[in-house]
Amino acid sequence: MHDIRLIRDNPEGFDAALARRGAAAQSANILALDEKRRAVSTQAQELLSRRNDASKAIGAAMGAGDKDKAEALKAEVARIKTDLPALEEQERALTAEQNDLLASLPNLPADDVPEGADEADNVEVSRWGTPREFSFTPQEHADLGPALGMDFETGAAISGARFTFLRGQMARLQRAIAQFMLDRQTGERGYTECAPPLLVKDEAMFGTGQLPKFAEDLFRTTDDRWLIPTAEVSLTNAVREQIIEDLSAPLRMTALTPCFRSEAGAAGKDTRGYIRQHQFDKVELVCVCRPDDWQAEHDHMVRSAELVLEALDLPYRKMLLCTGDMGFGAKKTFDLEVWLPGQSAYREISSISWCGDFQARRMNARYRPAGEKKPAFVHTLNGSGLAVGRTLVAVLENYQQEDGSVVVPDALRPWMGGIDRLVPAT
Template sequence: MHDIRLIRENAAAFDAALARRGVEAAASSILELDTRRRDIATRMQEVQARRNEASKAIGAAMGKGDTTTAEALKAEVAALKTELPALEEEERQVSALQNAALAAIPNLPVNEVPNGADEVDNVEVSRWGTPRNFTFTAKEHADIGPALGLDFETGALISGARFTFLKGQMARLHRALAQFMLDRQTGENGYMECIPPLLVKDEAVFGTGQLPKFSEDLFRTTDRRWLIPTAEVSLTNAVQGQILNHAELPLRMTALTPCFRSEAGAAGRDTRGFIRQHQFEKVELVSITRPEDSEAEHERMTQCAEDVLQALDLPYRKVLLCTGDMGFTARKTYDLEVWLPGQSAYREISSCSNCGDFQARRMNARYRPEGAKGTEFVHTLNGSGLAVGRTLVAVLENYQQEDGSVDVPEALLPYTGGLTRLTPRSVPQG
């Protein structure tokens, strides 16, 4: 959500920032609604003041025996009483239109975000690690996974497309990855572990920006709750409607949760394999900060995600997303893209975004600066630390052997109960 005062003060700059995101100018229509709302509010104040004044004058007229004036004032008060509810309803309607218009507009990019239409225009910031030189032709995970317990057929039989059934050693590796990530973020990076709700109300998904624009990407239950597309929704909304003390910030939270996405906007993409699923697990990172600290926190959060990839010795690159590829709520986003030798390509495995006060305004989440009487909106950040399924894919492809087996990364050995290698199903699974 945007600050209407900033639009009033510099409508041209607001529209210019929207243009960078490929969005049509909106300041004029929003300010027109704002002017109507403020005019109505002014008229309401005038009506209320005149009603109070006339009510007092009735008593004075009656005291003087001036019944003619008193009756005229009574008629005026009656008319004002009728006008006021109509003005209140009109004000509610115009405010709703203005809020809806503001809610449909994406966050504005900061200056360093490059202009661009899509992922082609993203800017590579750095690379880490060297892709492995295979002595054989590296396969995609969808080709080596089924023999190791990545069961696409059973998942599809039970639930349909984009569902997978993990069995035996594959399920153990998936669990090991998730626990390793969670331990890393809590034990070394200072995030507070949380177990948040997986079902949330409208206000929660509105607060983090999925509603109203992206409802088709979500799953909804029959009692009108939403399955979370990421723990960002639950974790960020933990400060919904609160006024935090400055000493509480930064607040860093993490959670390992199932995530549910309809993938309505990704029809035809990654239909093969484990990359894009309706149900998946992710270790989410969320930070709530003071405005002046959010940029440094963004760098820190991204590094926390990078730490996991480095510990697993998975080559990756860091890219700064362009204006056309950023998410709706972000003002700046880094993507981490892991190397997949089976595809000979870097693929997204984490996205870390600074949302500024955009989500905080939608949630009414504030803090009181030290020594100040008033409050300010906090800044919110979120990122993947990491997506467990995509990390599993990266391990399968980068650690594959010519005989179809997959070595377990050294960092995961404390979590696998002695399992050091995934072997094809012809050999008993551990």
């Protein structure tokens, strides 16, 4: 959600920032609604004030024996009581219309975000690691995985396309990856482990920006709840409608949860394999902080994701997303892309975003700055630390052997119960 005061103060700047995201100018529409709403609000307040004054004057007129004046005042109060509800309803309708328009607009990009239309215009910031050289042609995970327990056919038979059934050593490896990530983020990076709800209300989805724009990408239950597309929704909404009295230390939260996405907006993309599923696990990172702390927290969150990849010795590159490729609620986003030798390409495995106060305004999440009485909106950040399924894919492809087996990375072996290699079924 956008601050109407900033739009009033600098409508041209607001429209210019929207234009960088490929959105049409909206300040004129917003300010026209705002002016109309404020005029109606002023009229309603004046009527209310006059009603109160007239009500008080009735008693004075009666006390002075001026019956005619008292009756005239009573008639005026009655007229105001008739007119006021209509004005109040008009104000509510205009406020809702203005808020709906503001809620439909994406966050404004930070000044240093490169302008661009899509992922082709993203900027590579750095690389880590050297892709392995194989003495054989490496396979993609979709070809390598079935013999190791990645059962696409059974998943599809049970639930349809983009569901997978993991068996035995493959299921154990996915659990090891998830536990390894969660333990790293809590034990070494300062995040508090949470176990949040997987079903949320409309207000929670609205708060983080999934609603109303992305309803078709979500799964909804028959009792009007939503399955979370990411734990970002539950974790970030943990501070909704609150005033945090002490935010001197950022609130860092993490959770390992299933995530559910209909992928309606990704038709035809990654239909083969385990990369884009309707149900997947992810270790999510969320931070709630003061406005002055966002940069340090963004750096910390990016590094928290990078360290997982480095511990697993998975080559990756860091990308600064352009204005046309960022998520709806983001002001600035870094993607980490892991090397997949089977595809001979880098693929996204983590997206880490600073949202400014965009989500906080939608949630009414505030804090009390030191020494000040008036609360201010918090800043929120979120990212993957990491997507578990995609990390599983990366391990399979990077650690595959010519005989079809997969060596378990050293960092994961404490969680593998003595299994150091995934071996094809005979």
